[in-house]
Amino acid sequence: MTVENTAARKPRRSSKRVSAAKKPTSSEPQLVQLLTPEGERVANPDYDRHVADLGPEELRGLYRDMVLTRRFDAEATALQRQGELGLWASLLGQEAAQIGSGRALRDDDYVFPTYREHGVAWCRGVDPTNLLGMFRGVNHGGWDPGSNNFHLYTIVIGSQTLHATGYAMGVAKDGADSAVIAYFGDGASSQGDVAESFTFSAVYNAPVVFFCQNNQWAISEPTERQTRVPLYQRAQGYGFPGVRVDGNDVLACLAVTRSALERARRGEGPTLVEAFTYRMGAHTTSDDPTRYRHDDERAAWEAKDPILRLRKYLADQGHADEAFFTGLEAESDTLAKRVREAVRAMPDPDDMAMFEHVYADGHALVDEERAQFAAYQASFSTEPDSGSAAGAEEGK
Amino acid sequence: MAVEKMSLAKALNESLRKALDTDPKVLVMGEDVGKLGGVFRITDGLQKDFGEERVIDTPLAESGIVGTAIGLALRGYRPVVEIQFDGFVFPAYDQIVTQLAKMHARALGKVKLPVVVRIPYGGGIGAVEHHSESPEALFAHVAGLKVVSPSNAADGYWMLQQAIQSDDPVIFFEPKRRYWDKAEVDTESIPDPLHTARVARPGTDITLAAYGPMVKVCLEAAAAAEEEGKSVEVLDLRSMSPIDFDAVQRSVERTGRLVVVHEAPVFYGSGAEIAARITERCFYHLEAPVLRVGGFHAPYPPARLEEEYLPGLDRVLDAVDRSLAY
Ligand SMILES: Cc1ncc(C[n+]2csc(CCOP(=O)(O)OP(=O)(O)O)c2C)c(N)n1
Secondary structure, eight states: OOOOOGGGGSOTTOHHHHHHOOSOSSOOOOOBOSBOTTSOBOOOTTTGGGGTTOOHHHHHHHHHHHHHHHHHHHHHHHHHHTTSSSOOOOOTTOHHHHHHHHTTOOTTOEEEOOSOOHHHHHHHTOOGGGGGHHHHTSOSOOSOHHHHTBOOOOOSTTHHHHHHHHHHHHHHHTTOOOOEEEEEETGGGGSHHHHHHHHHHHHTTOOEEEEEEEOSEETTEEGGGTOSSOGGGHHHHHTSOEEEEETTOHHHHHHHHHHHHHHHHTTOOOEEEEEEOOOOSOSSTTOOGGGTOOHHHHHHHHTTOHHHHHHHHHHHTTSOOHHHHHHHHHHHHHHHHHHHHHHHHOOOOOGGGGGTTSOSSOOHHHHHHHHHHHHHHHHHHHOSSOSTTTTHHHHO | OOEEEEEHHHHHHHHHHHHHHHOTTEEEEETTOSTTOOTTOTTTTHHHHHOTTTEEEOOSOHHHHHHHHHHHHHTTOEEEEEOSSGGGSGGGHHIIIIIITTHHHHTTTSOOOOOEEEEEEOOOSOOOTTSSOOOHHHHHTSTTOEEEOOOSHHHHHHHHHHHHHOSSOEEEEEEGGGTTOEEEEESSSOOOOTTOOEEEEOOSSEEEEEOTTHHHHHHHHHHHHHHTTOOEEEEEOOEEESOOHHHHHHHHHHHSOEEEEEEEESTTSHHHHHHHHHHHHHTTTOSSOOEEEEEOSSOOOOGGGHHHHSOOHHHHHHHHHHHHTO
């Protein structure tokens, strides 16, 4: 695949024209797709074998994962609206990209997520309520990354791609045959850290899969504000393969990720997967997409909904009956209820928690400040008159 | 009418508008500053009125934003860049510290770098990790950078224009939890010079020195202390590099006592610098050691604990009492 860089051939004083041109000039590349938006299975000679093992039960499993993940996400959004969470980053529309890639992983693989990989976390067996602590404001993560090989969420854009690369370098040094996957967005592709992770992973042949969910937007900035060539083509310049997959097709995402992971396991190095998908909702609950995005765009993507597409396929093939779908609805309700109750019951951390885990080996200043703060807090309860000037009189 | 009541956010917006209007070399750059108007809406409507060539949506790359702003400044522009949140300035820290701060000196004064880096900073809005940091000391420590922070709308309006007019790089910290506080802004009066402190409330018993988000807390503390018969002077430093030590000295010579208040961790913070200098300058005037109130040597905590972490009225009053007890 050659990259047509027409931008470079424009006249020099073309800054107006360049910034006015909204679409990359190269033609839209082919997506790897196994299931059309209408729910029809299409053959693909390169990737069919990666999903050949899937029977009706596995297909229902993927469907169930997507439905429960969407429900969890909707419940979290509702909890934010009710003031139970400070913020929520919804994955609505990205279920296939996350479940497809997440289900491609082996238990001993290692995941480095952003802050939106709720579906991948689900696939890793992370209790969904664990994900909510940082959004409620009671911790900064709070789970042990080692227990599910699922790293903490990373908010600083792009940082985790380097961690994934280093981890993968370690896997290779150990002679292990597991693989590492790093998630990031189309916006993140502009960060220096991501470029550096591409360089390191290529140079050291690290067993890492870069899974970019191109959901078309980085808050208000469209992908065209990040790149002039399709993102998957970036890999070529670093010397490893890039592939674009229909991010709303769970089968294709599963197949492409499996293929990339196998390549990593064989010692052939990194792959960039660009899952072409769409962020159906706001960037986060603090965002207002009406300021920069047209509604008709969302409508066009709704027609490609990852869940509906698999539902059609399952029904058409007779792989699932009504009882399955209604049963799943009941299961979703139960999950939502469990999440809601768990969040409401989540206690605020103890004041002294601030001073915990600042260092592994302790630190004299932290000990001193902890003691001072404890004495200060205690002064409120021991003073008979515990107004705002508590402790004032004793000093005078 | 030159006097108008507006929020700090609005004042900053008006200030950018005026700067874009008066000087065609002024550019506004950053993530989401265009159609969205910035996540805090500080650049609201600017792209609509000044176009995409003046109000530039950038890729999501902070090192790129500051690095290209340096190049634009070398070419004669005056870029005002927005870093979306305090915790996200660090990808650009290398460009700011190793390049922006030092180029003027390296070129023996032959190049000027009139770049303003706007950073919404500080806590108190219940945000997630990396959205509530106070890294001002990290910048003030670097020679070649000027560091300022307005505490109110009027200063926001004027200090931003002064920063843009400065031929030096200015790190402009905006106290995000004060964005929605309103104050009278006189858009015609001649403002104080950028790096001067201002007596926000006169008093005779003790001086509270603060800047940015903590000025309001100190004013509230002074009001509360008055009810107990204590006269507290509040100094709004406005600039953290340089610091108007003369103004602090004048105040301390009157009151004999000083408490420095900031959100940033106390350890190696700006309070340490002020305490040391004022102890040198005012040793014989001081009735008590200079005290500091600020954050702890711990990561900024999750939102549900930030009220405990941030200095509030009680902790400031507690320090006032400790100082007066000497
Ligand atoms: C270094 C850094 N800069 C800015 C931000 C603020 N921010 C949070 S998410 C975001 C957009 C991310 O877009 P993308 O990488 O496409 O991922 P998406 O959220 O769309 O999944 C921005 C600018 C940040 N978190 N980190």
